[in-house]
Amino acid sequence: MLSLNNIHVTFNAGTPTEVRALSDINLKIADGEFVTVIGSNGAGKSTLLSVVVGTVKPERGSVHLDGEDVTAWSPHRRAMHVGRVFQEPRLGTCSSLSIEENLALAAARGKSRGLKGALGTRQNRKWLADQVAKLEIGLEDRMTQPVGTLSGGQRQAISLLMATLLPMKILVLDEHTAALDPGAAAKVLALSTEIAETRKLTTLMVTHSMRDALAVGHRTIMMDSGRIVLDFTEEERAKLTVQDLSSLFGRAIGKQLDDDKMMLA
Numbered sequence: 001m002l003s004l005n006n007i008h009v010t011f012n013a014g015t016p017t018e019v020r021a022l023s024d025i026n027l028k029i030a031d032g033e034f035v036t037v038i039g040s041n042g043a044g045k046s047t048l049l050s051v052v053v054g055t056v057k058p059e060r061g062s063v064h065l066d067g068e069d070v071t072a073w074s075p076h077r078r079a080m081h082v083g084r085v086f087q088e089p090r091l092g093t094c095s096s097l098s099i100e101e102n103l104a105l106a107a108a109r110g111k112s113r114g115l116k117g118a119l120g121t122r123q124n125r126k127w128l129a130d131q132v133a134k135l136e137i138g139l140e141d142r143m144t145q146p147v148g149t150l151s152g153g154q155r156q157a158i159s160l161l162m163a164t165l166l167p168m169k170i171l172v173l174d175e176h177t178a179a180l181d182p183g184a185a186a187k188v189l190a191l192s193t194e195i196a197e198t199r200k201l202t203t204l205m206v207t208h209s210m211r212d213a214l215a216v217g218h219r220t221i222m223m224d225s226g227r228i229v230l231d232f233t234e235e236e237r238a239k240l241t242v243q244d245l246s247s248l249f250g251r252a253i254g255k256q257l258d259d260d261k262m263m264l265a
């Protein structure tokens with residue numbers, strides 16, 4: 001169980017540029033549950049993910065993982081349990097390194113051995129190629145090719161594999177298909193749900209697509225101005241259309257949603 005309790009985050013506190021990014025966030029996510037997160041621009045969605053990953057420390061509140069208080073854990077320590085994929089494929093991978101070198105770095109996470117150690121044996125290399133083969137996008141025969149030469153979708157699939165390569169519990173997807181063309185986005189989204197399901201990962205996925213927010217995973221939360229304003233179970237959201245979701249969101253925040261991208265995506 002991932003549990004966020006009474007989380008408050010303010011950026012630039014006490015300065016003229018102070019921003020309250022999260023206010024009193026309480027969220028419990030069961031093991032293996034896949035939650036989609038949608039909301040207005042600047043609602044605090046990415047900040048919420050950063051609190052889970054540990055790159056943003058809340059000024060108040062706590063984060064618990066399986067009952068253990070991990071609030072003070074560094075992002076490095078949390079990385080043994082939490083994997084994140086960003087919107088921008090370049091952020092998750094190193095362009096000048098090959099596919100297998102990128103994966104070896106992910107495999108070496110938290111261990112003292114370096115890149116050479118992780119790639120060390122033929123057996124290790126074979127294991128990495130086997131993991132790539134499971135993506136079924138034909139990259140297992142191109143393991144020594146620099147990642148910078150791959151398409152955005154291929155690169156994001158490698159980022160996804162890197163984030164989930166080692167045993168871990170929580171997958172955090174931050175609009176990870178937004179920079180891809182529609183075909184690649186659909187493929188990466190399908191891979192994400194498949195990995196989350198087979199590995200029984202607790203997953204948080206931020207999206208700007210209401211359609212994806214309703215169709216993917218098990219539960220949908222909507223955020224506005226640093227708060228969770230709506231939270232739908234699988235059963236509840238099964239009855240909702242994109243139009244319903246937009247109306248309910250408008251009612252909850254007291255104004256009409258003006259983000260056409262969210263409605264149409």
Ligand SMILES: Nc1ncnc2c1ncn2[C@@H]1O[C@H](COP(=O)(O)OP(=O)(O)OP(=O)(O)O)[C@@H](O)[C@H]1O
Nearest residue numbers: 011012019021039040041042043044045046047048
């Ligand atoms: N490092 C930071 N320093 C100062 N302000 C920040 C920082 N990160 C986020 N903010 C502000 O906090 C608020 C929440 O930002 P956040 O990125 O979490 O929203 P979001 O819902 O992910 O937005 P979007 O959908 O536009 O990406 C915004 O007002 C943003 O400008």
